[in-house]
Amino acid sequence: MKIKLLAAALLFVAVSAQGADKVKIGFISTLSGPSAAIGVDIRDAFQLAVKMNGGKLGGLPAEVLVGDDQFKPDVGRQLAEKNIRVDKVNFLTGIVFSNIMLASVPIAFENKTIYVSPNAAPSPMAGKQCNPYLFVASWPNDAYHEAAGQHATNRGYKNAYLIAPNYQAGKDSLTGFKRYYKGRVVAEVYTQLGQLDYAAELAQVRAAKPDALYIFLPGGMGINFIKQFVASGLSKDVPLIVPGFGDDQDIIRPVGEATLGLFDTAHWAIDFNNAANKKFVAAFEKEYRRLPTVFAAQGWDTAMLIDAAVRDVKGKIEDVEAVRKAMKAAKFESVRGAFKFNRNQMPIQNYYLRVVAKDAQGRLVNKTIGTVFKDHGDAYVQDCKMK
Amino acid sequence: MSLILIAEQSLNGLQFGLMLFLLAAGLTLVFGIMDMINLAHGSLYMLGAFLASTFVELTGSFTAGLLLALPATALLGMLLEMSLLRTLYARDHLAQVLATFALILIINELTRLVWGSDAALPMPGALSGPVDLLPGLPYPAYRLLIIVVGLVVAVLLFVLVTKTKVGMLVRAGASNREMALAMGVNIKLLFTLVFGAGAALCALAGALLAPLLAVQVGMGENILILAFVVIVIGGIGSVRGALVGALLVGVVDTIGRAFLPILFGAFFQPRVASAAGPAIASVAIYLLMAVVLYFRPQGLFPARG
Numbered sequence: 001m002k003i004k005l006l007a008a009a010l011l012f013v014a015v016s017a018q019g020a021d022k023v024k025i026g027f028i029s030t031l032s033g034p035s036a037a038i039g040v041d042i043r044d045a046f047q048l049a050v051k052m053n054g055g056k057l058g059g060l061p062a063e064v065l066v067g068d069d070q071f072k073p074d075v076g077r078q079l080a081e082k083n084i085r086v087d088k089v090n091f092l093t094g095i096v097f098s099n100i101m102l103a104s105v106p107i108a109f110e111n112k113t114i115y116v117s118p119n120a121a122p123s124p125m126a127g128k129q130c131n132p133y134l135f136v137a138s139w140p141n142d143a144y145h146e147a148a149g150q151h152a153t154n155r156g157y158k159n160a161y162l163i164a165p166n167y168q169a170g171k172d173s174l175t176g177f178k179r180y181y182k183g184r185v186v187a188e189v190y191t192q193l194g195q196l197d198y199a200a201e202l203a204q205v206r207a208a209k210p211d212a213l214y215i216f217l218p219g220g221m222g223i224n225f226i227k228q229f230v231a232s233g234l235s236k237d238v239p240l241i242v243p244g245f246g247d248d249q250d251i252i253r254p255v256g257e258a259t260l261g262l263f264d265t266a267h268w269a270i271d272f273n274n275a276a277n278k279k280f281v282a283a284f285e286k287e288y289r290r291l292p293t294v295f296a297a298q299g300w301d302t303a304m305l306i307d308a309a310v311r312d313v314k315g316k317i318e319d320v321e322a323v324r325k326a327m328k329a330a331k332f333e334s335v336r337g338a339f340k341f342n343r344n345q346m347p348i349q350n351y352y353l354r355v356v357a358k359d360a361q362g363r364l365v366n367k368t369i370g371t372v373f374k375d376h377g378d379a380y381v382q383d384c385k386m387k
Numbered sequence: 388m389s390l391i392l393i394a395e396q397s398l399n400g401l402q403f404g405l406m407l408f409l410l411a412a413g414l415t416l417v418f419g420i421m422d423m424i425n426l427a428h429g430s431l432y433m434l435g436a437f438l439a440s441t442f443v444e445l446t447g448s449f450t451a452g453l454l455l456a457l458p459a460t461a462l463l464g465m466l467l468e469m470s471l472l473r474t475l476y477a478r479d480h481l482a483q484v485l486a487t488f489a490l491i492l493i494i495n496e497l498t499r500l501v502w503g504s505d506a507a508l509p510m511p512g513a514l515s516g517p518v519d520l521l522p523g524l525p526y527p528a529y530r531l532l533i534i535v536v537g538l539v540v541a542v543l544l545f546v547l548v549t550k551t552k553v554g555m556l557v558r559a560g561a562s563n564r565e566m567a568l569a570m571g572v573n574i575k576l577l578f579t580l581v582f583g584a585g586a587a588l589c590a591l592a593g594a595l596l597a598p599l600l601a602v603q604v605g606m607g608e609n610i611l612i613l614a615f616v617v618i619v620i621g622g623i624g625s626v627r628g629a630l631v632g633a634l635l636v637g638v639v640d641t642i643g644r645a646f647l648p649i650l651f652g653a654f655f656q657p658r659v660a661s662a663a664g665p666a667i668a669s670v671a672i673y674l675l676m677a678v679v680l681y682f683r684p685q686g687l688f689p690a691r692g
Contacts, residue, residue: 032504034601070605166665189648190665196600199399199530200644207392220601228599231510233517233525254507 022061023310023317026083027094028076028104031068034196034220037250038096038295039068042118045280045299046094048287049307057303058310060317065089071194073103080104084111090317091116093302096295097218098122098141098169099193109133112320114327118302119295121346123172127380130344133320135327137302139267140346140378141169142176144243145216147265147351147372149181152212152241154372159184161210161238163201165221166190173216173243179379186210191217196224202232214241222246223254230258244268244366247356248293252364259356259364267347268297268336269354269368276304276333291365297335308332344384348377391524396645397638402530404637405537409592410610411617411629412544413585419561419624419690421476421578424483427467427490428589428614429607435460435590436597436606437498440508449511453594457587464586465579472582473575495604510598533595540591541630548626557581561624561690616672620679622686631687636672643671 027046029039043066050062065087069076076095083089084107092108095101098120108115114133121136152160160183164170174188186208189201205213217225222242229235235258244266245251247259270281270291280300284292292300305327310317312326328341339349351373354366414428438459443452471490475483510529517525548554556577559567568574593606600606617636621628648664655663667674679687 032499033603033605034505036504166669187649191644192665192669197403199402199527200396200641203392203395203399204645206395207389224600227510228527231515231517231527231529233527 021315022063023057023091023306024087024089025057025062025064025306026080026087026089026092027064027066028069028079028083028092028100029066029094030071030096030100030219031066033071034194034223035071035096035218038119038219038245038293039094041250041293041296042094042096042299042302044288045284045292045296046118046303048283049300049303051287052283053303053307057307058312058315060310060315066094069095069100069104071097071100073100076100076104077107080107084108084113089113091306093118093306095120097167098172099167102168105134114320114323116302116306116327118298120169122168123175123378123380124168126344126346126378127383128385130381130384130386132324132345132386134345135305135341136346137305138298138347139349139351140380141172142179142378143267143351143373143376144245144265145173145176145214146180146376146379147353148214148241148243149177149179150372151263151265151353152177152214153180153182155212157183157212157239159186159210160212160214161186161189161205161208162214163189163191163205163225164216165193165195165218167193169218170216177214177216183211191221193221195221198225198228199232202228202234205238206232206234210238212241213238215246216243218245219250222251226251226255226258230255239263244294244354248295248366249291250293250295252356253290257364260358262356264354264356264366265351265372266294266354266366267339267349267351268294269352269366271359271365271368272335272337274333274335274337277335277337280335291363301332301334301336304332304334305330342377342381343386344378344381345386346378346381348375350374351376391521394521395524395526396641398526398530398534400638400641401634402534402537402637403641404634405534405541406592406596407610407613407617407637408537408541408630408633409588410614411621411633412626413582413588414614415618415621415624415626415629416557416561416581417585418618420557420564420581422564423472423476424480424487425472426484426487426611427494428585429611430491430494431460431464431586431589431607432593432610433498433604433607434463434494434593435586436508436593436602437502437506438590439594439597440506440602441502443508453591456590456594460590460593461583461587464589465583467586468579468582473578476578491608499604505601505603508594508597508602529598533599536591536595540588544626545630553580558690613672616676618686620676620686622683622689624690625686625688628686628688628690635675639675640672643668647671 031039067079091114093116096119101120105115109131117136119138121140126140162174164173242264244264247262252259308331309323309326313322339347342348352368353370353372357367359365417425439452439456442455446452514529518528520526556572617632621632647668651660651664
């Protein structure tokens with residue numbers, strides 16, 4: 001009996017000693033429902049990065065706790081509370097949607113746990129509500145849309161019709177588009193988040209006959225919209241512009257040839273020629289037998305950013321201030337090429353014009369055809385008090 | 388605002404309304420005849436869509452898959468009725484709500500186990516383009532198919548309920564259950580059959596809408612709420628009420644989404660309009676329900692006199 005007790009005690013000590021020697025990541029994402037493809041891509045790329053690192057981040061064994069927020073802010077919040085209070089994670093990451101992020105991350109900030117966003121970067125958090133514990137590995141919510149607005153201006157479209165879901169990122173997106181679009185906005189339509197039938201909206205577009213149609217409809221919403229847009233015959237009359245993820249691989253797979261020739265704007269493309277990207281694209285395709293999306297690229301970069309920070313503090317992740325400093329330096333090879341963090345800890349980077357075309361093997365992919373913005377930050381940083 | 392636009396939006400409203408009718412018809416009969424609130428009705432809609440996706444994949448034919456999904460879902464519905472729901476008839480509504488809500492969760496998780504969280508049901512290739520209805524009015528062929536099927540089913544149901552013996556028994560059960568029992572109607576069998584028919588209609592709606600929307604776990608809950616709005620507007624237990632209610636909800640929802648933001652834009656500042664328009668449009672059908680209930684608390688066509 002005594003021996004057993006002793007053994008148990010030893011085991012306990014061993015386990016808890018080991019507990020200090022690993023990095024725990026809470027990964028909350030939308031992994032079911034029509035918008036699941038986004039979360040799945042981020043998760044797969046993140047886990048692939050950890051795997052390629054030999055199961056480690058910054059030299060420490062990494063434990064990634066994956067949770068599905070089911071596209072519901074309350075579920076996201078519950079998972080975040082569990083990750084912070086019970087699992088005591090060192091980093092939180094993974095959330096796709098701004099509304100879920102806004103509900104879930106404050107608890108991380110209160111507990112001085114760093115949240116690394118692989119996607120959402122709502123405008124309030126770029127400005128007044130900027131937070132020392134928030135790092136954005138993707139792009140500020142407005143950025144793709146600002147680039148798309150600039151592209152529409154460059155093309156000389158006289159008027160444009162805009163559609164987005166009625167939530168924070170939807171409003172950010174159209175605000176961003178209008179900031180750089182010099183033509184006339186025919187209409188600005190906000191649909192319900194998660195809406196899947198766009199018959200009524202498409203009929204309005206047909207009647208308005210705009211020079212260009214810009215949509216921000218992430219995930220399943222966009223798949224349904226583009227399919228219904230083509231089925232309605234509108235695609236012959238109205239040029240459609242989308243943000244970079246609006247016609248990426250997760251949309252191209254279900255929609256097919258209808259995406260050919262669509263223009264979009266993004267901070268990354270599959271054909272980027274840097275070494276980090278080549279390694280990432282090849283590894284992703286080999287592991288999952290599909291091509292990566294911008295979301296996957298963001299998931300990969302998120303893992304690499306954490307990896308670099310943990311490495312640079314030499315594994316002393318208890319010192320959150322030191323980790324923050326190391327994060328801010330962002331010393332890693334991003335698949336997007338060079339970028340740096342702004343004062344509000346959101347990226348300053350280039351944005352590119354892409355078009356869906358066939359690659360050498362006849363597959364539909366996004367090809368980079370130009371640069372829309374160079375070293376572009378966001379419009380909210382002056383409201384951020386952080387230094 | 389052109390006539391073409393109004394015509395197109397009316398067709399959209401009609402298409403949405405007819406699909407709601409397929410769901411509401413079964414729900415209203417179950418509620419009207421058995422006095423049973425079945426929240427799991429939406430789960431049958433979901434099961435219908437998942438079954439259709441499997442059968443379409445197995446047979447390689449959209450029509451065959453659809454036709455197989457109907458009896459399969461009806462069978463599942465009848466099994467559910469005989470095994471579980473039957474024991475709930477004598478209970479009060481709260482017990483029924485609790486039990487059938489639990490069923491939603493159980494069926495959702497079972498579906499996730501069997502199929503995963505979503506499935507694919509592609510649109511038949513021949514119907515994936517537009518058809519020119521009038522010069523300048525192309526309309527998606529697939530939506531036209533939905534309208535035609537919806538109208539045919541509505542007519543068939545109307546004939547079934549008003550002209551046949553089974554229909555007479557159903558109406559008798561809906562307007563006075565005890566009297567129908569006293570007259571020697573085999574209520575047990577009738578209930579099971581009605582439940583099966585309701586499940587088949589659910590499957591039809593689920594399978595038809597799947598290529599337009601998405602086959603996913605939880606797809607039944609949102610549309611179930613709309614189906615309840617429909618039967619409350621139409622009058623519980625009345626198939627005619629369900630049809631009128633469904634068309635009203637379909638048209639009001641479409642018009643609300645299409646025209647309310649424009650209307651608000653004409654009267655208010657753009658900032659207010661862009662915030663209030665979509666908000667009001669998303670509650671338009673509930674406003675409709677409130678107005679109907681204010682003037683006709685029993686709904687438009689109450690089955691019980």
